[in-house]
Amino acid sequence: MEFECQERAEVAIVGEGLSNQGAELRIGDGPVEIPCVKLCYHQKKATLVVPSDKDLSTTTTTHRYTIIDLPQALISEILNCLDPKELGLVSCVSTCLHRLASEHHAWKGFYCERWGLPVVFGEFRLWEHEGPITSLALDMTSIFSGSWDMSVRIWDRSSFKCIKTLRHSDWVWGLAPHETSIACAAGSDVYIWDISSETPQAIIHGAHEGNTYSLARSHSGDFLFTGGEDGGIKMFEIRKHGSETNVVLISQWMPHTGPVYSLSFEFPWLVSASGDGKLALIDVRKLLKTNRRGLPK
Numbered sequence: 001m002e003f004e005c006q007e008r009a010e011v012a013i014v015g016e017g018l019s020n021q022g023a024e025l026r027i028g029d030g031p032v033e034i035p036c037v038k039l040c041y042h043q044k045k046a047t048l049v050v051p052s053d054k055d056l057s058t059t060t061t062t063h064r065y066t067i068i069d070l071p072q073a074l075i076s077e078i079l080n081c082l083d084p085k086e087l088g089l090v091s092c093v094s095t096c097l098h099r100l101a102s103e104h105h106a107w108k109g110f111y112c113e114r115w116g117l118p119v120v121f122g123e124f125r126l127w128e129h130e131g132p133i134t135s136l137a138l139d140m141t142s143i144f145s146g147s148w149d150m151s152v153r154i155w156d157r158s159s160f161k162c163i164k165t166l167r168h169s170d171w172v173w174g175l176a177p178h179e180t181s182i183a184c185a186a187g188s189d190v191y192i193w194d195i196s197s198e199t200p201q202a203i204i205h206g207a208h209e210g211n212t213y214s215l216a217r218s219h220s221g222d223f224l225f226t227g228g229e230d231g232g233i234k235m236f237e238i239r240k241h242g243s244e245t246n247v248v249l250i251s252q253w254m255p256h257t258g259p260v261y262s263l264s265f266e267f268p269w270l271v272s273a274s275g276d277g278k279l280a281l282i283d284v285r286k287l288l289k290t291n292r293r294g295l296p297k
Helices: 051-060 072-079 084-090 095-103 106-115 285-294
Strands: 012-013 037-042 045-048 133-138 141-145 150-155 162-167 172-178 180-185 189-194 200-204 212-217 225-227 231-243 244-253 260-266 269-274 279-283
Touching: 072 095, 084 095, 141 172, 150 172, 180 212, 189 212, 189 225, 200 244, 225 260, 225 269, 231 269
Parallel strands: 012 045, 133 172, 172 212, 212 260
Antiparallel strands: 037 045, 133 141, 141 150, 150 162, 172 180, 180 189, 189 200, 212 225, 225 231, 231 244, 260 269, 269 279
């Protein structure tokens, strides 16, 4: 394998009792052929030490030199002549070559030529709220934020600009978006907004005694769960009849003695977290079957 060093190197051959089968050195386009050679590299000077016939006979039977016996600086010069595919093959030979090939700049240059520089993700801060932000939610296109300034702001995920603002009459504690609507807990009330028209489709007044702290929705969006300062959990069904939206209370539980700060629903389990230091798990399967038979659509 031929390579060019970036700096000139002084090469000297040192040997004792060289015989006819000693070292052969061809300068120019031909390679250097020296059997059982010991290479010493010191900055800009490299010394090739050729053993005597006696040492040659013992060395060949005890050790065979490979590329990893070369100085790492020299190996790097060799790797610089390889393309990324060949570097990948070399990295499979040994742990030493794997480390050198992985750290080598050749594959990085190849990557930049083909795909350009990697995208650097910066930090973005969104400034619009005038009070502490208490809740966040995401969908495929938007970021939703609720605040003690009694507003819910909707941000475009591509431009990071506030595109809509939903005003409430109390501090916003929880958010639960679903497709074209979003449920917001503000004070003790729960609002269900149509996002496109920025108008409330339905309002649940006094959902809990005290603040309504947490919300969760089913994957279909038909069921809404609320958790309150009173330690209670309520389940509502959202029913749409044309342009009219009705909210019906399905069931309620009192599993906690402290405020319910968080809710999560994954059918059939509703999980709640409370200030009393406990989690509650509620299976809603039987409840859904029973109420769907008894309640009119």
